[in-house]
Amino acid sequence: QKEVEQDPGPLSVPEGAIVSLNCTYSNSAFQYFMWYRQYSRKGPELLMYTYSSGNKEDGRFTAQVDKSSKYISLFIRDSQPSDSATYLCAMNAAGGGNKLTFGTGTQLKVEL
Amino acid sequence: AAGVIQSPRHLIKEKRETATLKCYPIPRHDTVYWYQQGPGQDPQFLISFYEKMQSDKGSIPDRFSAQQFSDYHSELNMSSLELGDSALYFCASRGGGLKDTQYFGPGTRLTVL
Numbered sequence: 030q031k032e033v034e035q036d037p038g039p040l041s042v043p044e045g046a047i048v049s050l051n052c053t054y055s056n057s058a059f060q061y062f063m064w065y066r067q068y069s070r071k072g073p074e075l076l077m078y079t080y081s082s083g084n085k086e087d088g089r090f091t092a093q094v095d096k097s098s099k100y101i102s103l104f105i106r107d108s109q110p111s112d113s114a115t116y117l118c119a120m121n122a123a124g125g126g127n128k129l130t131f132g133t134g135t136q137l138k139v140e141l
Numbered sequence: 142a143a144g145v146i147q148s149p150r151h152l153i154k155e156k157r158e159t160a161t162l163k164c165y166p167i168p169r170h171d172t173v174y175w176y177q178q179g180p181g182q183d184p185q186f187l188i189s190f191y192e193k194m195q196s197d198k199g200s201i202p203d204r205f206s207a208q209q210f211s212d213y214h215s216e217l218n219m220s221s222l223e224l225g226d227s228a229l230y231f232c233a234s235r236g237g238g239l240k241d242t243q244y245f246g247p248g249t250r251l252t253v254l
Contacts, residue, residue: 061242063243065245070229070248070250071248072145072231072246072247072248073184073231073245074245075243075244075245078242117183127197128174128186128189128197128199129174129176129184129186129233129243130186131183132183133182133183134183
């Protein structure tokens with residue numbers, strides 16, 4: 030079983046919808062949580078970075094972490110066709126300097 | 142803002158050949174990470190360097206080696222290439238802040254024929 034589980038999708042939503050992306054993890058040592066967006070054949074682009082339970086908002090994006098349930102989420106409000114990409118959750122252990130462990134990525138398509 | 146630079150962006154090699162991938166981290170970042178991403182897969186950690194010393198090692202084959210130089214750029218050397226080495230290779234860099242995170246380059250697409 031992978032340390033980080035993520036539904037691969039694909040997830041298709043209409044423009045303007047609220048998108049919910051989720052990951053669960055099993056390693057309680059993970060303390061730092063990231064969401065990356067990856068367009069086809071491009072490098073992962075950091076969207077959100079958080080290290081505490083609760084919500085963190087940045088524009089249309091909200092990252093939510095529940096360490097007690099080992100569950101993290103990314104919400105995208107007012108989704109746009111340009112949001113169509115693969116979204117990868119990633120996390121690492123305390124100290125922040127260690128290797129990232131990724132989820133498999135969720136492929137999102139926002140349709141007009 | 143300056144980002145991570147990787148070269149070359151695309152590389153085609155024959156089986157059993159060697160390849161060298163280069164990574165130039167964001168200025169003032171002292172830690173470099175290498176990841177391999179196969180088709181439809183998530184990035185897998187290979188190796189990392191902090192202040193020119195290897196800091197962590199993942200699923201990197203013995204045929205691969207890497208180092209970080211005095212200017213903090215890093216090179217991934219791959220020998221006796223196999224078909225299964227065809228993948229996207231990403232470099233990421235990280236600054237010195239305790240709670241800083243990794244920023245990825247655009248990747249090098251390696252195709253082994």
